Amino acid sequence: MNKFAxxxxxxxxxxxxxxxxxxxxxxxxxxxxxxxNEIMWQSDWDQYPRDQFYADLRKDPNGFATAPPSVAEFxxxxxxxxxxxxxxxxxxxxxxxxxxxxxxKAAADAVMKKYPDIKIHCVDSRRYSTSYGLMAVHAAMKRxxxxxxxxxxxxxxxxxxxxxxxGWMDDLSILAKKGRITNAxxxxxxxxxxxPIGEVDESGKTSILGKARGAKAGYxxxxxxxxxxxxxxxxxxxxxxxxxxxxxxxEYKKMIEEKFHPKEVYINDIFPPCGVNIGTGLMGAFYLGKxxxxxxxxxxxxxxxxxxxx
Amino acid sequence: MKTMRVDGNVLRAMFENGLENIRCHxxxxxxxxxxxxxxxxxxxxxxxxxxxxxxxxxxxxxxNLFLQSLSKGMLYSARGNSGVILxxxxxxxxxxxxxxxxxxxxxxxxxxxxxxxxxYKAVVKPTEGTILTVTRLGxxxxxxxxxxxxxxxxxxxxxxxxxxxxLTITPELLDxxxxxxxxxxxxxxxxYIVEGMLKYLYGEKIESxxxxxxxxxxxxxxxxxxxxxxxxxxxxxxxxxDGYCMEFILQMMKGKDYLKNFRxxxxxxxxxxxxxxxxxxxxxxxxxVHIHTKxxxxxxxxxxxxxxxxxxxxxxxxxxxxxxxTLKLKEENRKPMAVVAVVNGEGVKSTFRTxxxxxxxxxxxxxxxxxxxxxxxxxxxxxxxxVVLPDNKNTILAALQAEKLYAEEIGEDKMPxxxxxxxxxxxxxxxxxAMENPNETDVEKRIAQMKSGIEGVSCLAMTRxxxxxxxxxxxxxxxxxxxxxxxxxxxxxxxxxxxNEWANTLIRGIVEIxxxxxxxxxxxxxxxxxxxxxxxxxxDKIAEQFPLMDVAVFNGGQSLYSWIIGIA
Numbered sequence: 001m002n003k004f005a006x007x008x009x010x011x012x013x014x015x016x017x018x019x020x021x022x023x024x025x026x027x028x029x030x031x032x033x034x035x036x037n038e039i040m041w042q043s044d045w046d047q048y049p050r051d052q053f054y055a056d057l058r059k060d061p062n063g064f065a066t067a068p069p070s071v072a073e074f075x076x077x078x079x080x081x082x083x084x085x086x087x088x089x090x091x092x093x094x095x096x097x098x099x100x101x102x103x104x105k106a107a108a109d110a111v112m113k114k115y116p117d118i119k120i121h122c123v124d125s126r127r128y129s130t131s132y133g134l135m136a137v138h139a140a141m142k143r144x145x146x147x148x149x150x151x152x153x154x155x156x157x158x159x160x161x162x163x164x165x166x167g168w169m170d171d172l173s174i175l176a177k178k179g180r181i182t183n184a185x186x187x188x189x190x191x192x193x194x195x196p197i198g199e200v201d202e203s204g205k206t207s208i209l210g211k212a213r214g215a216k217a218g219y220x221x222x223x224x225x226x227x228x229x230x231x232x233x234x235x236x237x238x239x240x241x242x243x244x245x246x247x248x249x250x251e252y253k254k255m256i257e258e259k260f261h262p263k264e265v266y267i268n269d270i271f272p273p274c275g276v277n278i279g280t281g282l283m284g285a286f287y288l289g290k291x292x293x294x295x296x297x298x299x300x301x302x303x304x305x306x307x308x309x310x
Numbered sequence: 311m312k313t314m315r316v317d318g319n320v321l322r323a324m325f326e327n328g329l330e331n332i333r334c335h336x337x338x339x340x341x342x343x344x345x346x347x348x349x350x351x352x353x354x355x356x357x358x359x360x361x362x363x364x365x366x367x368x369x370x371x372x373x374n375l376f377l378q379s380l381s382k383g384m385l386y387s388a389r390g391n392s393g394v395i396l397x398x399x400x401x402x403x404x405x406x407x408x409x410x411x412x413x414x415x416x417x418x419x420x421x422x423x424x425x426x427x428x429x430y431k432a433v434v435k436p437t438e439g440t441i442l443t444v445t446r447l448g449x450x451x452x453x454x455x456x457x458x459x460x461x462x463x464x465x466x467x468x469x470x471x472x473x474x475x476x477l478t479i480t481p482e483l484l485d486x487x488x489x490x491x492x493x494x495x496x497x498x499x500x501x502y503i504v505e506g507m508l509k510y511l512y513g514e515k516i517e518s519x520x521x522x523x524x525x526x527x528x529x530x531x532x533x534x535x536x537x538x539x540x541x542x543x544x545x546x547x548x549x550x551x552d553g554y555c556m557e558f559i560l561q562m563m564k565g566k567d568y569l570k571n572f573r574x575x576x577x578x579x580x581x582x583x584x585x586x587x588x589x590x591x592x593x594x595x596x597x598x599v600h601i602h603t604k605x606x607x608x609x610x611x612x613x614x615x616x617x618x619x620x621x622x623x624x625x626x627x628x629x630x631x632x633x634x635x636t637l638k639l640k641e642e643n644r645k646p647m648a649v650v651a652v653v654n655g656e657g658v659k660s661t662f663r664t665x666x667x668x669x670x671x672x673x674x675x676x677x678x679x680x681x682x683x684x685x686x687x688x689x690x691x692x693x694x695x696x697v698v699l700p701d702n703k704n705t706i707l708a709a710l711q712a713e714k715l716y717a718e719e720i721g722e723d724k725m726p727x728x729x730x731x732x733x734x735x736x737x738x739x740x741x742x743x744a745m746e747n748p749n750e751t752d753v754e755k756r757i758a759q760m761k762s763g764i765e766g767v768s769c770l771a772m773t774r775x776x777x778x779x780x781x782x783x784x785x786x787x788x789x790x791x792x793x794x795x796x797x798x799x800x801x802x803x804x805x806x807x808x809x810n811e812w813a814n815t816l817i818r819g820i821v822e823i824x825x826x827x828x829x830x831x832x833x834x835x836x837x838x839x840x841x842x843x844x845x846x847x848x849x850d851k852i853a854e855q856f857p858l859m860d861v862a863v864f865n866g867g868q869s870l871y872s873w874i875i876g877i878a
Binding site for chain 1: 665741744745746747748749755759762763828829830831832833860861862878
């Protein structure tokens with residue numbers, strides 16, 4: 001058993017196999033369904049098959065809602081670990097998008113009061129979904145190397161701004177509706193064949209930096225963008241996440257493997273805790289690279305350059 | 311040759327040019343108006359004051375006679391604080407020149423000095439940083455440089471330059487100007503008048519076509535009989551701090567009911583208990599008064615003790631202030647860019663609206679849009695740049711024509727930049743708008759993105775021949791179906807076979823696109839008279855022939871073309 005626990009919530013989309021392999025504990029989050037009932041979501045599709053969920057979401061995007069675990073739920077989860085005498089590193093979804101960070105802080109304080117010897121460290125990932133999950137996997141890998149909890153927490157603080165997304169979202173209607181995209185008031189619906197290219201900003205929200213017409217042009221721009229921003233690809237596990245874009249994700253995976261020779265490219269799922277807010281149409285790679293510039297100025301220039309090359 | 315002396319006729323022409331110049335800049339001056347009360351009417355008041363004065367003059371070759379009638383006329387036409395100050399200035403100017411049938415630069419200099427002194431006297435509490443400072447320093451700083459040999463042009467040029475220089479320091483002298491980041495509106499209004507006068511001497515007659523027509527004045531800024539005010543700018547919840555702007559001409563009366571011995575200084579002193587921005591000018595048995603007050607009854611009572619009102623005006627300045635704030639807000643909300651699309655068909659219209667177009671013009675079945683319709687749309691859009699997405703080549707011309715018309719109507723300075731993109735059909739318009747990134751703040755880049763959307767789009771359209779037609783590809787009889795590719799008729803479909811063959815004909819048309827192997831996207835606009843079944847037949851055939859094609863169908867409802875298909 002690891003001497004400190006690494007915990008995330010279900011918005012991290014850490015795949016089940018990675019949770020098992022790297023000993024990452026996922027705290028379930030709330031999903032409200034169109035029927036009005038609520039389910040707690042962790043990290044598999046057992047309760048709601050994937051295709052069914054996304055088909056239902058398309059039909060009734062407003063019928064679904066998400067909510068973070070409550071302070072009491074966090075307290076319970078933390079207490080279970082504390083009772084074992086273990087410290088906790090809890091990595092949270094971006095504070096800019098959810099109340100999770102504050103809730104978990106309150107819970108951590110309560111548990112630490114009760115267990116004065118236990119340390120609970122909450123770290124804001126400034127990301128959501130797959131880049132948040134990838135960060136947690138990296139944290140667990142650092143722990144495997146023998147790093148202390150403080151060292152792992154420091155690693156995240158220092159590197160969280162290096163988590164990139166090179167992807168397109170060809171249906172932005174839900175992302176815009178749920179406020180997970182910058183300038184959500186502007187029109188971002190579904191446009192036939194147009195591939196809006198997005199990257200995450202400092203708060204974890206997605207910004208559209210350019211648009212490619214057609215998938216061929218889209219892949220070209222994405223690969224160019226990755227090339228310009230990725231660092232040491234051959235040492236990385238790259239996640240590809242998609243929502244109902246399996247075929248494109250597989251094609252993208254092949255291209256990335258050919259071009260960058262990473263250790264592994266893993267096609268990841270987006271579970272309902274994030275899927276409700278993203279909708280269908282996401283197809284992107286998530287990796288560690290150069291620090292993201294303020295206001296995405298440099299990233300935008302790269303995308304514009306790649307688009308101009310055609 | 312430069313002018314050494316000016317007579318009454320030249321002076322009149324100079325003043326008329328000055329009037330035209332302030333007319334051209336009237337709204338600009340209105341918007342600068344923040345002192346003493348931001349009621350946004352300085353430009354209008356100054357223009358009306360000068361206009362009224364000029365109207366009352368009679369042709370006179372003698373400068374002094376002309377100026378006499380002008381200054382008398384202006385005393386009565388004077389409107390608002392700035393108008394009254396202006397009229398007083400010219401009254402002083404006249405008094406200095408009352409014996410001069412022609413005027414030299416040195417005489418004009420002396421007259422300008424007497425003018426500003428007269429203006430200072432008219433104001434109870436002269437405020438520096440206003441038209442007063444500018445008229446004073448403008449002449450005082452150059453008075454030594456003007457001698458007997460100075461041409462009038464040179465004197466006025468120096469005067470103008472010095473006033474402009476002084477204008478830049480007005481914000482330092484008057485805090486409210488600094489806070490608002492403006493210069494004094496009355497001062498700039500006066501500068502425009504002098505500038506117009508000088509321009510006449512240089513042979514530049516200011517064009518009356520540049521006149522701001524009353525129709526283009528913003529609501530509430532029309533000039534006669536008084537501002538047309540949107541009364542919604544004042545209601546039961548409004549805060550009333552600005553008071554009333556009151557102006558009247560009082561005729562002093564003889565008889566036992568009236569006080570004798572009117573003394574202007576005493577009268578002004580009494581008035582200053584009731585308000586501020588007081589200007590009072592006596593002309594024999596008449597006195598013209600301007601005051602900002604919250605107690606109009608007291609003012610009336612005090613004035614009426616001496617006589618009766620010949621004219622009277624009372625305006626709630628809060629209304630104008632609030633109105634001006636609304637205008638300012640509108641200015642602030644001005645969008646950097648708006649897009650106007652020209653289309654035909656209800657469904658196409660709604661598609662383009664959903665795409666984020668700010669306005670959609672229905673070209674109708676004739677696919678012709680009169681330039682007037684464009685002008686109306688341009689006028690309704692509050693944007694710095696307006697991008698037009700035409701739907702055929704004729705529309706491009708109409709949109710360009712409308713640009714000229716609109717510029718004539720509102721004036722070059724207010725003209726938004728109009729960019730007419732060369733979209734030749736709705737498919738190109740669709741891809742243009744789809745490729746625009748709404749996150750982009752740089753307007754030029756957004757336009758470039760739209761242009762990139764137009765490139766490389768092939769457009770097929772299908773309709774029926776209304777008369778026989780033939781070219782190198784087809785030989786059509788009336789009633790035959792045919793397909794165009796980028797406006798060229800490439801395929802026919804005989805009327806007898808149309809029922810079974812229309813979809814195949816379209817597919818053959820798609821196949822004829824030269825670089826079809828590189829194309830990935832197919833956008834279909836279904837026209838009038840097509841059915842859901844037709845749509846399935848066509849999309850099934852496209853999926854079969856081009857399995858990787860991304861297909862989207864819009865129920866466009868356009869007339870004439872049953873199908874418009876954009877392939878990119």
